Amino acid sequence: MSAQPQADLRPSLRILPLHPDWLPQVLEIERRAYEFPWSENIFRDCIKAGYSAWVLSDAREAVNGYAFMSMAAGESHVLNLCVDDAYRQRGYGRLMLLHLMRIARAANMTIVLLEVRRSNKAALKLYESEGFQRLGLRKGYYPAKEGREDAFVLGYDIV
Numbered sequence: 001m002s003a004q005p006q007a008d009l010r011p012s013l014r015i016l017p018l019h020p021d022w023l024p025q026v027l028e029i030e031r032r033a034y035e036f037p038w039s040e041n042i043f044r045d046c047i048k049a050g051y052s053a054w055v056l057s058d059a060r061e062a063v064n065g066y067a068f069m070s071m072a073a074g075e076s077h078v079l080n081l082c083v084d085d086a087y088r089q090r091g092y093g094r095l096m097l098l099h100l101m102r103i104a105r106a107a108n109m110t111i112v113l114l115e116v117r118r119s120n121k122a123a124l125k126l127y128e129s130e131g132f133q134r135l136g137l138r139k140g141y142y143p144a145k146e147g148r149e150d151a152f153v154l155g156y157d158i159v
């Protein structure tokens with residue numbers, strides 16, 4: 001992990017456990033961010049399943065981003081990591097990723113896994129800059145405008 005996130009961080013910025021009251025804001029961000037967004041039911045199922053779920057919130061209690069991760073049998077899996085488009089490239093994505101990595105380590109996970117679209121340059125740069133390695137390719141893993149898109153499987157070994 002890098003020593004310090006290079007972030008334009010306001011002191012009021014906090015990463016908090018996701019409360020269902022924040023779901024409307026999360027859904028708005030999700031729909032702006034992805035061409036194939038998660039539905040409200042998927043978010044609710046993730047919360048019900050007890051997945052590690054977080055929001056990045058500012059002083060006005062506005063959601064700037066959110067992250068979901070499952071943890072089981074020694075493996076953690078980043079399911080969603082998203083920063084509202086108005087707040088990107090300020091270090092918030094890295095801040096949330098480092099938070100998830102700390103949570104996984106504290107829960108004695110041995111690896112953090114995730115899938116990322118082959119075309120998602122910003123996310124790939126973020127993950128690889130934190131030491132994630134490409135472990136494989138899932139062909140046609142994601143829906144796409146025209147057909148399907150491959151996903152890289154990335155992993156970070158927690159030692």
Ligand SMILES: CC(C)(COP(=O)(O)OP(=O)(O)OC[C@H]1O[C@@H](n2cnc3c(N)ncnc32)[C@H](O)[C@@H]1OP(=O)(O)O)[C@@H](O)C(=O)NCCC(=O)NCCS
Nearest residue numbers: 033081082083088089090091092093094116122123125126
């Ligand atoms: C991927 C995402 C979470 C990054 O969040 P962010 O807050 O903008 O990222 P950060 O400011 O923390 O940047 C961290 C690193 O990511 C990379 N990065 C971020 N945005 C980038 C861009 N537009 N182009 C290239 N690299 C980028 C850079 O390496 C950056 O490090 P640097 O600033 O030291 O160069 C954000 O773009 C996002 O929410 N995208 C839509 C949802 C998504 O695709 N999530 C990932 C699913 S796997």
